[in-house]
Amino acid sequence: MKVFSGRVCKTILLFSCLLLLLVPMAHAEDYDQIFHEANEAMGSGDLPAAITLLQKIPVSKGDDNSAFVRSRMQIARLHFALKDFAAAGADAQEVLAVYPDNSEAKNFLASVQRERKSRSAVFLEDCLRFLPQLLKGSVMTITLVFCTILISPLGGLLIALGRLSSFRPVSTLCWFIIWLFRGTPLLLQLFFIYYGLPSLGITFKPFTAAVLGLGLNYSAYLGEIIRGGIQSIEHGQMEAAKAIGMTYWQAMRRVIIPQTYKRLMPPVGNEFIALIKDTALVSTIAMVELMRSADQMFNAYFNITALILAALIYLLFTTIFTFIFEKIETRAGIYENR
Amino acid sequence: MKTANQPLISLRGITKRFGALTAVNGVDLDVCPGEIVVIIGPSGSGKSTLLRSINFLEEIEDGTIMFEGSEIGYLRNKHGRRHLDTPAKICALRSEIGMVFQHFNLFPHMTVLGNVMEGPLTVQRKPADAAREIALDMLAKVGLSDKRDVFPATLSGGQKQRVAIARALAMRPKLMLFDEPTSALDPELIGEVFDTIRSLGKEGMTMIIVTHQMGFAKEMADRVIFMEAGSFVAQGTPEDFFANQMEHDRIKSFLTRIL
Numbered sequence: 001m002k003v004f005s006g007r008v009c010k011t012i013l014l015f016s017c018l019l020l021l022l023v024p025m026a027h028a029e030d031y032d033q034i035f036h037e038a039n040e041a042m043g044s045g046d047l048p049a050a051i052t053l054l055q056k057i058p059v060s061k062g063d064d065n066s067a068f069v070r071s072r073m074q075i076a077r078l079h080f081a082l083k084d085f086a087a088a089g090a091d092a093q094e095v096l097a098v099y100p101d102n103s104e105a106k107n108f109l110a111s112v113q114r115e116r117k118s119r120s121a122v123f124l125e126d127c128l129r130f131l132p133q134l135l136k137g138s139v140m141t142i143t144l145v146f147c148t149i150l151i152s153p154l155g156g157l158l159i160a161l162g163r164l165s166s167f168r169p170v171s172t173l174c175w176f177i178i179w180l181f182r183g184t185p186l187l188l189q190l191f192f193i194y195y196g197l198p199s200l201g202i203t204f205k206p207f208t209a210a211v212l213g214l215g216l217n218y219s220a221y222l223g224e225i226i227r228g229g230i231q232s233i234e235h236g237q238m239e240a241a242k243a244i245g246m247t248y249w250q251a252m253r254r255v256i257i258p259q260t261y262k263r264l265m266p267p268v269g270n271e272f273i274a275l276i277k278d279t280a281l282v283s284t285i286a287m288v289e290l291m292r293s294a295d296q297m298f299n300a301y302f303n304i305t306a307l308i309l310a311a312l313i314y315l316l317f318t319t320i321f322t323f324i325f326e327k328i329e330t331r332a333g334i335y336e337n338r
Numbered sequence: 339m340k341t342a343n344q345p346l347i348s349l350r351g352i353t354k355r356f357g358a359l360t361a362v363n364g365v366d367l368d369v370c371p372g373e374i375v376v377i378i379g380p381s382g383s384g385k386s387t388l389l390r391s392i393n394f395l396e397e398i399e400d401g402t403i404m405f406e407g408s409e410i411g412y413l414r415n416k417h418g419r420r421h422l423d424t425p426a427k428i429c430a431l432r433s434e435i436g437m438v439f440q441h442f443n444l445f446p447h448m449t450v451l452g453n454v455m456e457g458p459l460t461v462q463r464k465p466a467d468a469a470r471e472i473a474l475d476m477l478a479k480v481g482l483s484d485k486r487d488v489f490p491a492t493l494s495g496g497q498k499q500r501v502a503i504a505r506a507l508a509m510r511p512k513l514m515l516f517d518e519p520t521s522a523l524d525p526e527l528i529g530e531v532f533d534t535i536r537s538l539g540k541e542g543m544t545m546i547i548v549t550h551q552m553g554f555a556k557e558m559a560d561r562v563i564f565m566e567a568g569s570f571v572a573q574g575t576p577e578d579f580f581a582n583q584m585e586h587d588r589i590k591s592f593l594t595r596i597l
Contacts, residue, residue, distance in 0.1 A: 126586055138508055238441035240502075244457040244509055245433025246441050254460055298395050335489040 025258035031057055031067040038074070045080050054078075061098060069095055069102065076108055085116045103326070126305035130297045134306070138313055144210055144279045144289060145317075149272060151215035156222025163227050174223065181220035187281050189213045194285040210282040218275055225267045229260035251280030269325030273318045290314065344407055346371045346544050347392065347513055352401035354387050361387040363568035364401070369513070372542045376555040379565035380592055385495040385548040389515045390566070392546070393437050394428050405431070406512075433461050436506030440518040444490040450501050451478065451486040457509040469508075476504035480534050496527030498533050507538075514538065516547040533556075550596055556580060564589050 034053050041050035057071040076091035089112045095105040115123055164175030181189065194209040204212065232254050242250035283292035294310030297303065345368035347554070354362040362384040369375050377385045390396045392403065403411050410431055412420045422428060445453050458464040461568055477483050480500040490498055497517035499519055506514060516535065520528040532554050539545065539558055549555065555562050556576045562588075563573040570584055572579070 026527055082365040090355075143431065162589055234437060234443075236443040238447065240439060240445070243393055243394065243432060243439075245429045245461040247429050247459075250460050254456065255445050259445075337489075 007020040031071075033070070035067075035074075036072075042078070047082055051075050051078050052091060054328070058100065059094075069099065069105075073104060073108065076105075076112075079107075080112065080115070084250035085112050088112050089116070097201055109140055123305060125168060126301075126303055127309060129207035129301075130303075130306045130309055133293045134290060134313060137310075138317075140287065141279050141291075144214060144287075145272070145276055145280065147211045147220055148214040148275055148279075150220035151211070152222050152271075152275075153226075153268070155219025156226050156248050157257075159219055159223030160230060164230065177216075177224055178220045181217050182224070186213065186217050186278055187284065189217055190281060190285050196231075206282075206286040209285055210279075214275065214278065214282070217278075218271060220273055222268065225264060225271065226260065227334040228267075229264045230256055232263055233259050239271065262329060262336070265325055265332060269321065269329075272325070273321050276317050276321065277314065285328070343370075345369055345404070346373075346406060348404045349388075349392070350402045352388065352391055352398055352403070354384070354391055354396055354398045357586065360568050362391065362398070362516055365565075365568070367563075368571070369544060369546060371502050371512075371544050372562045373544055374539050374558055375546045375561050375563060376559035377546065377548045377563045377565055378552070378555060378560065378592075379571075383566045384558050384568040385565050386517050387547060389437070389517050389548055390522070392513075393423065393432055393435050394514060395437075397422050405434070429461070433457070434512050434585065436507055436509060436511035436514045436517045438499065438502050438514070440521050442466070442490075442495075442522070444502055445499055446490050448532070449487050449489055450482065450493070453490065453501055454504045454508050457505065461509065468474045476508045477501075479507065480504045481530075494499070494527060495523045496530045496541060499531045503531075503534055503538075516545065516549070518548050518549060518550065520549065525587045529591050552580075552593065552596065564592070566592075 014238065019173065034056055038050040041053060054071040054075050057067050060066060060068045062068070072091050072095045076088045076095075079085070079088035079091060085276040089109060092105045092109040092112065095102055096109070099105070114125070117125075159174045159177060160251070162170045163178070165174075167169045190213040193213050194205060197204065230252075237255055238251055238258065242248075246254065261299040279289055280291035283289060283295065288296075289311060290310055294306050297306035348366075348368040349376060350366050352362050352367075354359065354366045365384075365500060367388075377388070379385050382583050391398045392516070398412075411423055411428065412422050413423055423431075445456065448538040449454065449468070451473050454476050455466075455469040456474050458466055458469035459466065462469075474483065474486065479487055480503055482497060482500055482504065485493060485497060485501075490501065493501065503519075519535070520531050523531065528551065532551070534546070535547070535554075536558060547554075547559075559576050562576050564571045564579075566588060572589060574582070
């Protein structure tokens with residue numbers, strides 16, 4: 001019996017040892033089971049139950065992909081989802097206590113801390129983060145706007161005078177330019193200049209292509225506006241100018257065109273405000289301006305603040321332009337005050 | 339006031355058509371230096387068109403314009419078709435003939451002084467000082483020196499027309515054309531414009547005036563011409579015209595209508 005019991009004892013001991021050896025394996029299977037059950041609990045919407053399940057997985061050292069890390073990060077995300085940011089932070093801290101270099105836990109902790117701040121503080125932080133890039137983009141936007149404002153009124157005046165010319169080839173050419181640039185999308189024109197013309201052997205830098213596209217397009221629009229302005233001036237003005245001996249061009253330069261300024265301000269102001277926004281289109285031809293910068297920030301951080309900021313900057317520009325044009329309009333028409 | 343040696347301007351067979359309408363039909367007219375000719379007639383009779391033809395604001399189909407003895411304004415190409423002279427030539431001719439319009443046509447974006455300076459400055463390319471001096475002289479002549487720095491919008495109709503006269507005079511024209519200079523004015527403002535024209539006449543300015551103001555025609559004109567349907571129907575000194583031509587039915591009915 002003793003022998004038997006001794007053998008039995010040995011066997012039991014051996015089994016126990018074997019069992020002890022098998023325990024970790026059995027645990028691993030248990031953890032999978034736990035994760036599985038937790039997933040099911042999450043699936044049915046019972047997040048606290050999922051947390052309780054996952055918490056059964058003990059603290060352990062190993063690699064960063066261990067069940068411990070996975071479970072604690074999952075718990076942290078669940079706490080986050082339940083808006084228990086203190087607990088979520090504690091979960092991440094728990095991981096960091098064991099694995100101080102775990103980047104997932106670090107990032108998570110950062111976003112928990114962001115979440116625990118007031119919304120305005122977060123917004124302010126985002127603003128400070130995005131503004132430098134956006135302002136850089138704004139400088140390009142403003143540069144484009146100013147280049148176009150320098151070019152297009154001159155181009156527009158030439159087109160307008162060309163349209164009014166009694167020399168048919170010139171008036172037809174100007175009609176054609178207006179027809180072409182007003183009748184096709186600006187986006188297409190930019191594409192054609194930047195991506196299309198190189199196949200004909202004409203290559204532009206993005207900035208040149210952008211200014212060329214915007215300049216031509218806006219010249220065509222302004223051409224029609226200026227022509228309307230010139231034709232709205234009473235015929236008697238041209239006759240009076242001619243009667244004192246002025247040539248057609250002297251009359252245009254000294255008498256007719258100066259009188260169009262006030263009348264041109266509202267529609268031209270409209271065009272230039274549209275221009276500020278249309279510069280966003282050049283982001284499609286490798287130009288980094290305000291819209292492009294905002295888009296980059298938005299994609300990198302998936303943060304809507306970048307877009308809101310860009311909108312505010314565009315609004316700021318258009319507001320400034322509105323006021324400038326109102327001032328110019330008043331000044332231009334000062335002779336009409338009685 | 340007639341110093342009738344050679345006419346300053348003489349028109350022969352002036353004809354202007356607008357499509358099927360013949361606005362001026364073969365008009366002859368000689369105006370001597372210092373003479374004041376007043377043209378009256380119903381609206382649409384071609385008075386304004388005739389004046390505008392003299393200043394090349396209308397291109398005539400037929401006829402010749404002689405100014406100081408030489409034919410002006412039109413050339414013939416090799417096919418014998420007539421066309422207006424070069425723009426430079428036309429501008430030079432216009433600067434010798436002043437014109438005042440019914441609706442003043444002042445340049446609203448320039449001050450009164452700016453309006454009067456504009457001709458000497460831009461057309462004659464005088465330095466600003468000289469142009470300014472001429473303009474101030476002319477404004478003094480029409481009695482508006484105190485208004486020199488205001489914009490036309492602040493002036494009364496009569497003042498506007500006097501500025502317009504000063505603007506034309508600043509070019510030192512040899513002939514002045516007035517196209518119904520008082521028709522757009524309130525009755526009480528007509529006097530000041532006629533006073534200005536009257537003083538010009540006293541200085542010996544040659545003038546052709548289209549007007550409906552018979553009183554002015556009687557008082558100022560050396561010759562009154564009645565125009566109808568593009569032709570001169572009758573003309574004479576004011577005394578003859580108003581005394582004898584009253585027998586002419588058309589003129590009588592016209593005069594009774596407007597007086």
